[in-house]
Amino acid sequence: xxxxxxxxxxxxxxxxxxxxxxxxxxxxxxxxxxxxxxxxxxxxxxxxxxxxxxxxxxxxxxxxxxxxxxxxxxxxxxxxxxxxxxxxxxxxxxxxxxxxxxxxxxxxxxxxxxxxxxxxxxxxxxxxxxxxxxxxxxxxxxxxxxxxxxxxxxxxxxxxxxxxxxxxxxxxxxxxxxxxxxxxxxxxxxxxxxxxxxxx
Numbered sequence: 001x002x003x004x005x006x007x008x009x010x011x012x013x014x015x016x017x018x019x020x021x022x023x024x025x026x027x028x029x030x031x032x033x034x035x036x037x038x039x040x041x042x043x044x045x046x047x048x049x050x051x052x053x054x055x056x057x058x059x060x061x062x063x064x065x066x067x068x069x070x071x072x073x074x075x076x077x078x079x080x081x082x083x084x085x086x087x088x089x090x091x092x093x094x095x096x097x098x099x100x101x102x103x104x105x106x107x108x109x110x111x112x113x114x115x116x117x118x119x120x121x122x123x124x125x126x127x128x129x130x131x132x133x134x135x136x137x138x139x140x141x142x143x144x145x146x147x148x149x150x151x152x153x154x155x156x157x158x159x160x161x162x163x164x165x166x167x168x169x170x171x172x173x174x175x176x177x178x179x180x181x182x183x184x185x186x187x188x189x190x191x192x193x194x195x196x197x198x199x200x
Contacts, residue, residue, distance in 0.1 A: 015048050015058040020063065030064045031071035038065065077151045079198075082158075085144040087199045089192060092139045093121040093169055094182055099131040106139065107173060107180065116171060118182060134170055138188035142179040142199055155179055161198065167191055 010018075020027050029035040041057040050056065053138050092106060095117045100110075103126045107118040117127055118139055127160075148154055162169060162181065167190060171182040183191050 012048075012050065012052065012055050013062070016044055016056060016059045017063055019044055019047050031067045033064070033068055035064070037061065074153050075157075078153050078157050081144055081148050081151050082198050083200065085142050085148075085199050086142070087192075087195055088141045089188070089190075090139045090141070091121075091185070092118050092137050092182070093124040094118050094134040094137050095124055095127040095130050095193065097127050097133045098131055101127045101129075103127055106148035108165065109171075109173060118171065134182075134184065137170055137182050138185055138191070140181045140191060140195060141182070142181075142195070144177045144179055147179055158195070159200075161194055162191060165194060166192060167194070182185050 020030065022146070026035065026040065030040075035103070036059065037060050041053055041060050044056050044060065045051060045053055048056070090106065096116045097105055097117065098113070100115055101117070103119055103123045104119060105117045105119040105123070107116075109116040114131065118137075119127070121135055124133060124135055144154065158179065158181070159169065159172070162183075167187045169181050169183060171180075173180040
């Protein structure tokens with residue numbers, strides 16, 4: 001038996017939206033217009049503990065139209081930002097350390113129990129208390145226009161682009177207009193080819 005997850009005090013259309021939003025893959029399929037709405041409506045009825053299939057189907061059709069339009073608008077905004085962006089590439093090493101070291105680095109991220117360094121390979125041995133290292137890595141720095149701060153989804157789009165091609169991101173950082181992906185050296189050519197198709 002499916003557990004009821006709805007809040008009876010909310011209108012059915014609102015309950016449906018919350019139900020769909022809790023399922024990111026279903027939401028993406030709706031945005032792309034590739035979901036079986038009748039089957040999804042039946043599942044939503046079970047999940048929400050209602051037998052009002054007609055109302056759920058009607059609310060689902062309205063919501064599907066809304067999210068599809070919203071996705072197209074977001075994708076257009078993301079594409080504009082990326083077309084105005086540039087990319088630079090650097091061969092580096094990455095080290096994760098249990099403490100601070102005096103080393104010339106390109107990026108340093110400090111957390112409670114670890115410090116992550118992106119540096120030249122020649123500086124790798126200078127990093128003390130190493131937990132893990134990646135001596136052969138490539139760093140991609142994407143510099144975007146300042147309006148990236150007002151455009152949601154740019155980083156998510158780039159990350160999903162790499163993930164779909166099976167490229168594992170070793171380290172990642174995003175701050176102000178800069179987005180940084182660090183991948184294994186063996187994935188650098190494929191990463192560059194993918195990013196160049198959408199950046200600049």
